[in-house]
Amino acid sequence: MIRVQTEDFDTGSELEQLRERCAGQAGAVVCFVGLVREFNEAETVLTMTLEHYPGMTEKALGKIEQEARRRWELTDAIIIHRVGPLVPNDRIVFVAAASAHRKFAFQACEYMIDTLKTRAPFWKNETTPEGSRWVEGN
Amino acid sequence: MIRVQTEDFDTGSELEQLRERCAGQAGAVVCFVGLVREFNEAETVLTMTLEHYPGMTEKALGKIEQEARRRWELTDAIIIHRVGPLVPNDRIVFVAAASAHRKFAFQACEYMIDTLKTRAPFWKNETTPEGSRWVEGN
Amino acid sequence: MIRLRYFASLRETLGRGDEQLELPEEVNDVSSLTRWLQSRGKVWECALSDSRLHVAINQEVVKPDTPVSDGDEVAWFPPVTGG
Amino acid sequence: MIRLRYFASLRETLGRGDEQLELPEEVNDVSSLTRWLQSRGKVWECALSDSRLHVAINQEVVKPDTPVSDGDEVAWFPPVTGG
Numbered sequence: 001m002i003r004v005q006t007e008d009f010d011t012g013s014e015l016e017q018l019r020e021r022c023a024g025q026a027g028a029v030v031c032f033v034g035l036v037r038e039f040n041e042a043e044t045v046l047t048m049t050l051e052h053y054p055g056m057t058e059k060a061l062g063k064i065e066q067e068a069r070r071r072w073e074l075t076d077a078i079i080i081h082r083v084g085p086l087v088p089n090d091r092i093v094f095v096a097a098a099s100a101h102r103k104f105a106f107q108a109c110e111y112m113i114d115t116l117k118t119r120a121p122f123w124k125n126e127t128t129p130e131g132s133r134w135v136e137g138n
Numbered sequence: 139m140i141r142v143q144t145e146d147f148d149t150g151s152e153l154e155q156l157r158e159r160c161a162g163q164a165g166a167v168v169c170f171v172g173l174v175r176e177f178n179e180a181e182t183v184l185t186m187t188l189e190h191y192p193g194m195t196e197k198a199l200g201k202i203e204q205e206a207r208r209r210w211e212l213t214d215a216i217i218i219h220r221v222g223p224l225v226p227n228d229r230i231v232f233v234a235a236a237s238a239h240r241k242f243a244f245q246a247c248e249y250m251i252d253t254l255k256t257r258a259p260f261w262k263n264e265t266t267p268e269g270s271r272w273v274e275g276n
Numbered sequence: 277m278i279r280l281r282y283f284a285s286l287r288e289t290l291g292r293g294d295e296q297l298e299l300p301e302e303v304n305d306v307s308s309l310t311r312w313l314q315s316r317g318k319v320w321e322c323a324l325s326d327s328r329l330h331v332a333i334n335q336e337v338v339k340p341d342t343p344v345s346d347g348d349e350v351a352w353f354p355p356v357t358g359g
Numbered sequence: 360m361i362r363l364r365y366f367a368s369l370r371e372t373l374g375r376g377d378e379q380l381e382l383p384e385e386v387n388d389v390s391s392l393t394r395w396l397q398s399r400g401k402v403w404e405c406a407l408s409d410s411r412l413h414v415a416i417n418q419e420v421v422k423p424d425t426p427v428s429d430g431d432e433v434a435w436f437p438p439v440t441g442g
Contacts, residue, residue: 011154012148012150015150015171016149016150019171019173024177025175026175027174028171033157033167034165034166035166037162037164037165037238039162051284052358053335092359093358102251106170106244106247110244117359123354123357134357137356137357189367189370194419230441254441255441258439258441260439260441261368261436272437
């Protein structure tokens, strides 16, 4: 399950729905939550805006989820990513993997967030006391 | 922060409190939730009871948390483990690590649950249709 | 007609995020389309010469020699920084 | 006095989880305490001969040659299976 949205998400409710879908089949759930930091490269971050490529974003996240399900035996997988304006400590992204096996859940969750960070079309723009700037990618 | 308790825990509320304690310092939160599976080694699990060694359990979990904080730069770390009677799909354990760096949060969370499984004095007793049995450790 | 899209810092530099145009005759792949756009002026020439830019056709990342056809949506963007 | 504790399957096999006794004269370490307990009978001899058992003194896991002193809490238990 993947979602791209401007509104916040409820981590507890997402984990609870995942647990209900897994109903006794998953022994392990690993989740990652990305938060906006107050500092980036020694500069104070006042606000952050996430731009994305509507349409391509959903395709990219769907592929990442499917690839994780193909590589590991998962009972569930979730990717939720916010776009638009955010402030420090706001949730940005939620990634979760459930499996009968702990190692699979860890590996799949880390794979999804690592891959998202290099393949999904999101761009961060930070406002600092010096003005706004695009976060540099590799 | 470590806790051993018979009652259930609220994953969302624990993650929310951790986020408030981190207040803009943590970019990454990784959590692990262990659930009771309906099957173990091809047998149906009806109920599970967790025995522990009160006193030593808290010491062991505290050491694991401290060791994780020493090895990685963490802004927060949590271990919550339930004891007593449980049924399939119940939450057993919650482990979370927050850090400025994603890799540190993943490594610390996995370290804590891996170490807990070999060092913390908990023992699982499962009731199956054939009777009750102790889960074999290594 | 083809649809062209630019994102993030590139969108700001070029002063636009989206445009439509008739596929020029000399364009048959990503490279020749990029060269055609660069001929629009200094800003275009400079901005699109950044070797770190990615190009997607119909929302799939492609290589410089990938063909461009009528009806395609072609997007240029800097390295992604989500998550 | 020393306090002895047994957990999980070992507690069930021995039929008790907790006892107190005067430190026997011939006991000075974990090995000699285990041997002394094994002399109680067949069930004790067998149950405590399992090489996978762990021993903790005052809630810290120890080795067979660790000294046992008056006032200690000594616990025997099978490999842990939490998490």
